[in-house]
Amino acid sequence: MQRNNRRNNDxxxxxxxxxxxxxxxxxxxxxxxxxxxxxKSQDIARVIARCxxxxxxxxxxxxxxxxxxxxxxxTHDASEFRPKDEASSGMPPLAAGMExxxxxxxxxxxxxxxxDTCRMTYSGLSASSALALPGKPxxxxxxxxxxxxxxxxxxxxxxxxVKLVELDPESVVYLASHYPDKTRDGKxxxxxxxxxxxxxxxxxxxxxxxxxxxxxxxxxxxFRVLEYxxxxxVMGGMFQKEVGERICARPGSxxxxxxxxxxxxxxxxxxxxxxxxxEFLPPPKVxxxxxxxxxxxxxxLGCDEKLFVYLVKKAFNQRRKTLRNAFKGIEEEKGLSTxxxxxxxxxxxxxxxxxxxxxxxxxxxxADR
Numbered sequence: 001m002q003r004n005n006r007r008n009n010d011x012x013x014x015x016x017x018x019x020x021x022x023x024x025x026x027x028x029x030x031x032x033x034x035x036x037x038x039x040k041s042q043d044i045a046r047v048i049a050r051c052x053x054x055x056x057x058x059x060x061x062x063x064x065x066x067x068x069x070x071x072x073x074x075t076h077d078a079s080e081f082r083p084k085d086e087a088s089s090g091m092p093p094l095a096a097g098m099e100x101x102x103x104x105x106x107x108x109x110x111x112x113x114x115x116d117t118c119r120m121t122y123s124g125l126s127a128s129s130a131l132a133l134p135g136k137p138x139x140x141x142x143x144x145x146x147x148x149x150x151x152x153x154x155x156x157x158x159x160x161x162v163k164l165v166e167l168d169p170e171s172v173v174y175l176a177s178h179y180p181d182k183t184r185d186g187k188x189x190x191x192x193x194x195x196x197x198x199x200x201x202x203x204x205x206x207x208x209x210x211x212x213x214x215x216x217x218x219x220x221x222x223f224r225v226l227e228y229x230x231x232x233x234v235m236g237g238m239f240q241k242e243v244g245e246r247i248c249a250r251p252g253s254x255x256x257x258x259x260x261x262x263x264x265x266x267x268x269x270x271x272x273x274x275x276x277x278x279e280f281l282p283p284p285k286v287x288x289x290x291x292x293x294x295x296x297x298x299x300x301l302g303c304d305e306k307l308f309v310y311l312v313k314k315a316f317n318q319r320r321k322t323l324r325n326a327f328k329g330i331e332e333e334k335g336l337s338t339x340x341x342x343x344x345x346x347x348x349x350x351x352x353x354x355x356x357x358x359x360x361x362x363x364x365x366x367a368d369r
Contacts, residue, residue: 028147028174037280038146039212039238042153044275044290049153051272051292052140052210052236137161139207143193143221143237144214146171148179150237154210155182163201165189194220198228206231212238215284219243222263229266229295236272236292244271244289256351258316262309265301265355267293301355303362310334311365312358315350322347330365340364 028038039045050056138160145151145164154162164187166172172190176183189201194217201207209232213221218239225232239247242255247263248271249255263269270292277283301308311327318326324346327338338346341364345357353361 028168028171037212037215037282037284039149039280041279042149044279045150045153046156047272048150048210048212048237048290049157051290052154052208052234053138053157053159056292139163139202139205141165141198141201141207141209143209143211144168144171145175146212147174150210150212151175151179151182155179161202163187163189165191165193165196165201167192194224198224198231204231206233208232209235210237215240215243215286219259222247222259225293226262226266233295234293235267236290238275238288238290240284241274241287241289244291247271247291247293251352251354253351257319258313261312261316261355261358263293265308265359266296266298268296269293301359303359307334307336307362307365308358311362312350315353315358319350322349323353326350334365336365336367338365340366 140154140160140162142151142154142162142164145166146168148164151162151164154160162182164175164183166175166188167190169190172188175188182188189196209225225235243259245255246257246259248269249257249260260269272290272292275288275290277285277287280288314330315323315326323341326349327341327346330336330338341361345353345361
């Protein structure tokens with residue numbers, strides 16, 4: 001168990017000092033430029049560590065709320081959050097008698113209803129379960145581990161082969177000095193995730209991506225995931241609440257946008273629960289959330305994917321206008337005609353169309369002659 005995770009705030013945005021004279025870094029200062037907000041609660045970290053398991057299947061409460069399930073069921077009925085067929089999967093159960101925060105306390109928010117646009121049923125196992133073949137370790141890459149609050153929880157699971165990527169030199173020193181056995185032999189990568197070739201991390205093998213993601217680059221991280229979607233079948237972790245809502249939003253909502261469409265084209269998205277600002281050092285000015293993405297059954301969209309991205313961005317760049325007006329200029333920009341687009345579709349706005357609708361429109365684009 002990490003010794004320094006629960007120390008009091010020393011007033012500098014990091015955890016308190018300790019082990020004076022031990023010859024190692026005992027505190028990491030959170031840096032605004034890196035978007036660092038260190039998670040304090042290992043209870044919350046354990047939930048994140050569980051939800052990145054490929055066979056993790058959360059179940060809905062009767063009212064359809066995943067938010068309340070995360071806040072309450074873990075306290076009273078941990079079986080709700082165990083992976084499907086856990087006994088045969090080899091995944092160790094939650095520690096007996098582990099006390100997790102009740103709804104509305106210590107960061108878990110069960111008193112705020114989850115928007116309808118963020119609810120989604122997760123049905124069965126996807127192709128990502130291939131990560132959990134018998135005897136095969138599950139590769140996990142954690143972004144921005146800081147002082148290792150989440151890392152410790154990941155290391156508790158013997159099925160996980162964990163690597164950490166950290167840009168902050170101070171955090172790298174801290175992790176290497178406090179956890180030498182876990183960070184040697186290339187397990188701790190001092191690098192910028194956005195500049196990495198992800199095919200080299202686990203020698204071309206698939207891996208789960210997790211972390212308390214830096215809020216200032218969370219969108220860039222997600223677009224990198226899309227770039228390497230064949231390598232990343234599962235992703236789960238902490239995001240700014242508004243970003244999480246956009247990722248999980250459904251057509252017809254104000255939160256639904258470019259990121260919603262592009263991610264949901266290839267991933268199931270699940271908003272799990274909300275986390276309050278006081279659970280971080282320093283406390284951010286926004287609320288946070290834990291979400292989970294898992295690859296759907298779409299290996300291909302059935303259309304030109306570059307045109308799909310172009311058309312989605314074109315539609316949402318003028319989201320207040322009808323698609324008839326938003327799509328003006330396609331002929332000049334791409335040499336393609338929209339004359340075959342259904343008139344009824346062109347009277348709608350960008351947020352009213354789902355992934356399938358955009359795929360259909362891309363396939364209706366014709367060379368303008």
